[in-house]
Amino acid sequence: MAQDIEKTIIKKAKKGNKDAFEKLVMNYEKRVYNIAYQMFGNEHDANDMSQEVFIKVYKSLDKFNFKSSFSTWIHRITVNTCIDEYRKKKKNYQVESMDETMEQQDGTVHKQFVDKSLTPEEKAIKNENVRFIRESIDELKEEHKMIIILRDIKGYSYDDIADILDISIGTVKSRISRARASLKKIIKETQEQNINFYV
Incomplete structure (x- = not known):
């Protein structure tokens, strides 16, 4: 989305235009979801966090003053929201492999570390290594x-x-x-x- 066009859409959204806000959501939802997914390792929490982030964005939109890019502003809200929620969930947190596939509205998305050229045996070893690294990061x-x-x-x-x-x-x-x-x-x-x- 071109910067000038995005600025116009943001200004409309700040005035309460729901269509404009929906365009902003559509432009950033995948990036917000991906950060949340990497933080929590499962689709359920990633979806919940995405919704929570955009609720906060909607409520705080009037405070956005164009001093930073809108992308930076949304990412900051995403990071802070994920960190706060992760602290609450950490004790009961369970990880899923990062190399599975997930279905999204725009089709199947492959997560980090997928390599289709590997044999089944190599994939099994790599999957185990990914799981180990993911658990270590957690x-x-x-x-x-x-x-x-x-x-x-x-x-x-x-x-x-x-x-x-x-x-x-x-x-x-x-x-x-x-x-x-x-x-x-x-x-x-x-x-x-x-x-x-x-x-």
């Missing part, structure tokens, strides 16, 4: 998990992450570094535990 603190999702899974730039999280680029880099170090430690400890279990 052990991270909420802020570290989200920054790993934004940078290493979704591929956002440092600048984008700084805007979304409303922190400096230096803080982004140090947080990513700490998150990756924590993830490596978790993976190493889990692998050592598994080795000891089978010895």
Whole structure:
């Protein structure tokens, strides 16, 4: 969506135009859903979070002042909403494999790490590795998990992450570094535990 066109639509939505707001939802719903899915690992929570995000966007739209891009503003609401909810659910959280397929209104979407060229045996091994990495990521603190999702899974730039999280680029880099170090430690400890279990 071109910036000028989007700005016009936002202004209409701010005045209560429901069709304009629906256009904004349609433009951003997939991105919001994907971030929520990576955070929670299942469609039910991702759908719930998407609805919650757009309810907040609707209620807060009059506060949007065009100082940042609308994309950054929505992503910030998405990140904060997901982190808050994840903290509540963390104890009972169960993960699903990231490499399954999911049905959406616009057709089947393949999640991260799918490789159709693999043999069934290779897929089984890769699926197990993905599940292991996913579970390791889930052990991270909420802020570290989200920054790993934004940078290493979704591929956002440092600048984008700084805007979304409303922190400096230096803080982004140090947080990513700490998150990756924590993830490596978790993976190493889990692998050592598994080795000891089978010895």
